Amino acid sequence: MGNPRAAFCEAFGLDHPVVQAPMIGPKPALAAAVSAAGGLGSIACAAMSPEGVRAEVEALRARTDRPFALNFFAHTRPAADADRETAWARRLGPYYAEFGIDPGSAAPGPERLPFDAAMAEVVSALRPPVVSFHFGLPDPDLLAGVRASGCLVLGCATTVAEARWLAERGVDGIVAQGYEAGGHRGMFLDRDLARQVGTMALVPQVVDAVELPVIAAGGIADARGAAAAFALGAAAVQVGTAYLLCAEAGLSAAHRRALETSGDADTAVTTVFTGRPARGILNRAMRELGPISPDAPAFPRAAAALQPLRAAAEAAGSGDFSPLWSGQAGALARTGTAADLTRSLAAGADRLR
């Protein structure tokens, strides 16, 4: 029968039970390198247009014919809330003044868009081997279209209840995202951060609850973490932060510097960058505006007003207003190639009987 890792690799066409976490920020060359090395590279599509997604997939396929994942957000776009956005703009006013930015002229960055009919059409045309969703799943019709295109589907759970919800809707595997993880919390049924669960406790409880491959995420950055996740019953590991220092990621200077100098207790979960809880390295924006702010507009609307500050600060060489996404094991990240990291994570399995 083999172990859950072997079954996962066979079902997903991989050499290694290693998923590179989808991340907005690193260059798509990272996903190609991980896939070419036999892991599952992931392209984060939430801030891309359908044309952008098409171009990235073509670029990846020019480099490797191995499986890869496209990742989408499955949130609902919030209604505009003028009062809250005015309050948020007022809260950011002093920073705009500090950087000499005219609030009227500031260009917002690309919005995080939910998976919609236009994206579903692109997916049907491109037929990526795997599609993964964050923040739940899209409408049943859209999901059915993805499955009809032959894509395997992954969902992300932060609790056993979310894992069961995803399993009932027919996903092919569940990313169990522990509280250590960097970037956006995938939480979608319960919004209470106080109840979010750490990887060590979450993974075995999800493994017990669903009859699906469980991909452990959160705090895994080297072969020790991968071995630990496999010991908990995970069929694979999903790793984000540790890939950020790989050459292929082309990380921004500010983010790289923050990662290289931060320690275990230098991250927090914040809502100030997008309106939804996400873990990053503590910086000025998080300290002064949050890290959790009741004023931040609903996801993803908080992001637009912060974007000009981020651009101005980064132009001055500072990451004070950038989302420096990182999990709690970011200090274990090392420079190197994505292929070496993928193989080294997979070698965690060699530590188990």
Place this chain on the structure above:
Amino acid sequence: MGNPRAAFCEAFGLDHPVVQAPMIGPKPALAAAVSAAGGLGSIACAAMSPEGVRAEVEALRARTDRPFALNFFAHTRPAADADRETAWARRLGPYYAEFGIDPGSAAPGPERLPFDAAMAEVVSALRPPVVSFHFGLPDPDLLAGVRASGCLVLGCATTVAEARWLAERGVDGIVAQGYEAGGHRGMFLDRDLARQVGTMALVPQVVDAVELPVIAAGGIADARGAAAAFALGAAAVQVGTAYLLCAEAGLSAAHRRALETSGDADTAVTTVFTGRPARGILNRAMRELGPISPDAPAFPRAAAALQPLRAAAEAAGSGDFSPLWSGQAGALARTGTAADLTRSLAAGADRLR
């Protein structure tokens, strides 16, 4: 050379690299059973008088001659803060009225006392094989006395910085307490809960930072969790919640019922029971007063005013006002004997090469 588990067992005189976490609540028979089974049983002494500690140690030694640990709190007693305590009493007033309790006549429970000269004298007389401290370490003179009595000393770290602090002060091993853990957070250098680290990320970073045996705690409840902790480099595991359903623990009916019916996402860290952050199963007191309350007096003074409510609720068969301490893997706890659980946790090592 052997592995860190074997070295830890040899240094501490154990058959199994398993520490039963000190817990106020379960009966001391639990510690005796774990020690007799070859693990390290721990007696939580923070709510005991010196005479009480002496009696428990005598009772344990009547049952087994194997090593055990005495655990003490190393906090500083706060000055009385009449305003804050008045505000807290006012906050609790409606509950007193609901239970028909006269605030003037209510008896506070036993206070959590810091390790002091009187306790140091008892330790010198009893010479327990191991003394473990929570919330840092006691004054250097008191600590020197403990060491001079031949006791091995364990300290508890929730961050790498705390682990280094403890290592510099000469402890013999470090409990790395991940955020999943039940009961009081051992945090003593940084009081910011937002920066507390999960077990998966914390353990390998502490292992890398100190040249001492690291005992992993938090979210470990079965052989899978123990194997995972060992894979991260831990020399031993410290397990609390999973022992609570053992027959020897003699757990209260309210606590047992809560444990048997709660899931992965049913705990939170709260300050309402003692004034210091501690993880327990969400109940009425935590939901309505917190889980974090700025009104709660400084540790341990928040506890006294809640005690009469706890007593009245428990007399009516309810755990609404009881601290239902539990880690995030409490749902993995099973009934059985402490010896069987100890051996089953130790067997996690058999899963590693």
